[in-house]
Amino acid sequence: MSHTTFEIPTQGQGLYEFTDTVARWVAGEGPMEAALTLIVQHTSASLLIQENADSEVRTDLKAYFSRLVPPSTDPSMGYLTHTYEGPDDMPAHIKAAMLPITLTIPVISGRMALGTWQGLYLFEHRDRPRLRRVMALLR
Amino acid sequence: MSHTTFEIPTQGQGLYEFTDTVARWVAGEGPMEAALTLIVQHTSASLLIQENADSEVRTDLKAYFSRLVPPSTDPSMGYLTHTYEGPDDMPAHIKAAMLPITLTIPVISGRMALGTWQGLYLFEHRDRPRLRRVMALLR
Amino acid sequence: MSHTTFEIPTQGQGLYEFTDTVARWVAGEGPMEAALTLIVQHTSASLLIQENADSEVRTDLKAYFSRLVPPSTDPSMGYLTHTYEGPDDMPAHIKAAMLPITLTIPVISGRMALGTWQGLYLFEHRDRPRLRRVMALLR
Numbered sequence: 118m119s120h121t122t123f124e125i126p127t128q129g130q131g132l133y134e135f136t137d138t139v140a141r142w143v144a145g146e147g148p149m150e151a152a153l154t155l156i157v158q159h160t161s162a163s164l165l166i167q168e169n170a171d172s173e174v175r176t177d178l179k180a181y182f183s184r185l186v187p188p189s190t191d192p193s194m195g196y197l198t199h200t201y202e203g204p205d206d207m208p209a210h211i212k213a214a215m216l217p218i219t220l221t222i223p224v225i226s227g228r229m230a231l232g233t234w235q236g237l238y239l240f241e242h243r244d245r246p247r248l249r250r251v252m253a254l255l256r
Numbered sequence: 257m258s259h260t261t262f263e264i265p266t267q268g269q270g271l272y273e274f275t276d277t278v279a280r281w282v283a284g285e286g287p288m289e290a291a292l293t294l295i296v297q298h299t300s301a302s303l304l305i306q307e308n309a310d311s312e313v314r315t316d317l318k319a320y321f322s323r324l325v326p327p328s329t330d331p332s333m334g335y336l337t338h339t340y341e342g343p344d345d346m347p348a349h350i351k352a353a354m355l356p357i358t359l360t361i362p363v364i365s366g367r368m369a370l371g372t373w374q375g376l377y378l379f380e381h382r383d384r385p386r387l388r389r390v391m392a393l394l395r
Numbered sequence: 396m397s398h399t400t401f402e403i404p405t406q407g408q409g410l411y412e413f414t415d416t417v418a419r420w421v422a423g424e425g426p427m428e429a430a431l432t433l434i435v436q437h438t439s440a441s442l443l444i445q446e447n448a449d450s451e452v453r454t455d456l457k458a459y460f461s462r463l464v465p466p467s468t469d470p471s472m473g474y475l476t477h478t479y480e481g482p483d484d485m486p487a488h489i490k491a492a493m494l495p496i497t498l499t500i501p502v503i504s505g506r507m508a509l510g511t512w513q514g515l516y517l518f519e520h521r522d523r524p525r526l527r528r529v530m531a532l533l534r
Contacts, residue, residue, distance in 0.1 A: 118289055120362060120369075150396055152432050152499075152534055154291050154360045158371030160307040166496050167488065168438040173477035174488050180474055181464070181489050186320070196319055199312035210306065210313050211320050214355060216492060218305050221291075221360045221432045221499045223398060223532035230398075230530045232436030252369045254362035256291055257428055259503060293430050293499045297510030299446040325459070335458055338451035349445065349452050350459050353494060357444050360430075360499045391508045393501035395430055 118256040119146055125249045127241035130183070130205070132165065132175040135251075136237040140229060143255060148227035151255050156219045158250045161209035161242050163216035169236030178240075186211045209242035216240060224255065257395040258285055264388045266380035269322070269344070271304065271314040275376040278392065279368060285394055287366035293393045295358045300348035300381050301388050302355035308375030317379075325350045348381035355379060363394065396534040397424055403527045405519035408461070408483070410443065410453040413529075414515040418507060421533060426505035429533050434497045436528045439487035439520050441494035447514030456518075464489045487520035494518060502533065 121142055125135055143153060157164050168174045188204035189197045199207045220237075223230040231237075239249055260281055264274055282292060296303050307313045327343035328336045338346045359376075362369040370376075378388055399420055403413055421431060435442050446452045466482035467475045477485045498515075501508040509515075517527055 120289065120364060150398065150532075150534070152291065152430065152532055154362055156305075156362060156369060158369070158374065160305070160313075160371070160373055165492055166434075166438070167492060171477060174438075174485070177475045177477050177485050178489060178492055182492075184474075185324075185463075196323075197316045199310060199316050207313070207316050211317060214304055214306060214317055214321075217356070217495070219360055221497055223432055223434060223530055225398060225532075230434060230436070230532075232438070232528070234438055235436065250371070252362055254289075254291060254364075254369075256289070259428065259501060259508075291430065293501055295444075295501060295508060297508070297513065299444070299452075299510070299512055324463075335462075336455050338449060338455050346452070346455050350456060353443055353445060353456055353460075356495070358499055389510070391501055393428075393430055393503075393508075395428070 120252065120254045123251045123253065125239045125251060127247045127249055129244050130241055131179050132238040132240050134169065134236050134238050139237055139253065143224055143229060144227050146255055149224065151224040153222045153224050153229060154219065154254045156252050158252060160213050162249050163213055163218060163240040164220050165216060165238045165240050166220065166235050167238055168234050170234050182212055205244045212242045259391065259393045262390045262392065264378050264390060266386045266388055268383050269380055270318050271377040271379050273308065273375050273377050278376055282363055282368060282394065283366050288363065290363040290394050292361045292363050292368060293358065295391050296378065297389045297391060299352050302352055302357060302379040303359050304355060304377045304379050305359065305374050306377055307373050309373050321351055344383045351381045398530065398532045401529045401531065403517050403529060405525045405527055407522050408519055409457050410516040410518050412447065412514050412516050417515055417531065421502055421507060422505050424533055427502065429502040431500045431502050431507060432497065432532045434530050436530060438491050440527050441491055441496060441518040442498050443494060443516045443518050444498065444513050445516055446512050448512050460490055483522045490520045
């Protein structure tokens with residue numbers, strides 16, 4: 118059993134892949150069978166397992182969720198009360214409620230049991246650059 | 257390894273924090289490194305990790321999801337067929353599909369590895385008072 | 396500790412129950428206390444814990460998410476760029492981001508700790524028949 122923390126720098130809204138970073142750490146712990154739990158320690162970012170083949174998928178995911186949860190300055194969001202931390206703040210909390218903050222992934226023989234086209238992403242919901250902490254537990 | 261069940265009374269739709277209840281139970285099991293799995297044993301409530309600093313965030317989360325999934329009496333929801341358990345019933349199932357029903361949280365030295373602003377909430381989607389069961393497994 | 400893979404055939408969009416298949420495998424592993432982790436190894440299908448009593452609930456869930464995320468041929472989705480794998484492809488990725496791809500369920504005395512009305516479903520988001528792989532880890 119072991120744990121670590123990954124720090125992922127972000128440059129505005131979008132999906133940031135960190136599959137290889139996690140895979141290297143998991144492999145370094147030995148060829149075990151285990152459960153890997155990840156948690157993003159923030160309330161305005163998410164963790165996604167998504168297609169890693171075509172970058173258009175990430176572009177479209179970002180576009181879809183930006184429309185489903187527009188900035189608080191959008192007329193359709195006029196009912197929001199938590200607006201003083203910027204127009205991207207409350208929508209970021211909403212997206213962080215709707216999309217996963219924790220993931221658990223089986224590890225078999227020291228490798229994450231992901232499908233062929235699955236990659237691991239941090240989905241940043243804020244506009245400004247951030248350094249995001251993701252804790253990992255392997256046991 | 258141990259498990260328990262928390263009972264959380266609710267008074268209509270909204271977010272109910274129970275971070276301290278869980279933290280006390282986890283601490284009482286000893287200073288271990290473990291994975292904590294929570295599951296809400298209902299199909300009309302969710303579990304959220306969300307900001308615990310400003311109650312406006314919870315108000316706005318409730319407001320957003322009430323608009324995204326309006327009552328089945330709303331004209332936009334006229335295609336729904338499962339309506340005889342009340343106008344809040346099928347929307348509650350939809351929200352319970354969209355928002356987490358299970359969470360797994362790393363525990364380090366007997367404490368949940370949550371970020372500074374993260375709290376643990378039961379999100380009630382029904383209108384009438386309920387007693388909600390959340391099972392916890394620590395291992 | 397053990398693991399297996401379930402193969403679930405699907406015939407277009409909708410919810411496919413596989414509670415009994417998983418329950419039988421878990422029971423066969425002995426009367427243990429454990430955490431069961433499931434992961435669907437695809438980026439266009441999801442795993443749901445949902446009501447197993449009334450099939451109208453599944454009909455309505457499918458209808459709701461089909462409207463929330465319409466086919467890419469729908470005028471409201473004209474901004475999508477990843478459209479050449481069919482009108483159901485990018486909406487499938489969006490639904491697979493929004494709805495769970497992994498679930499962890501406590502197992503007590505060899506039985507999944509689900510509520511009375513909770514069943515386990517694969518939610519298929521593509522139109523054509525598929526064979527979906529769900530890996531399970533018990534530990």
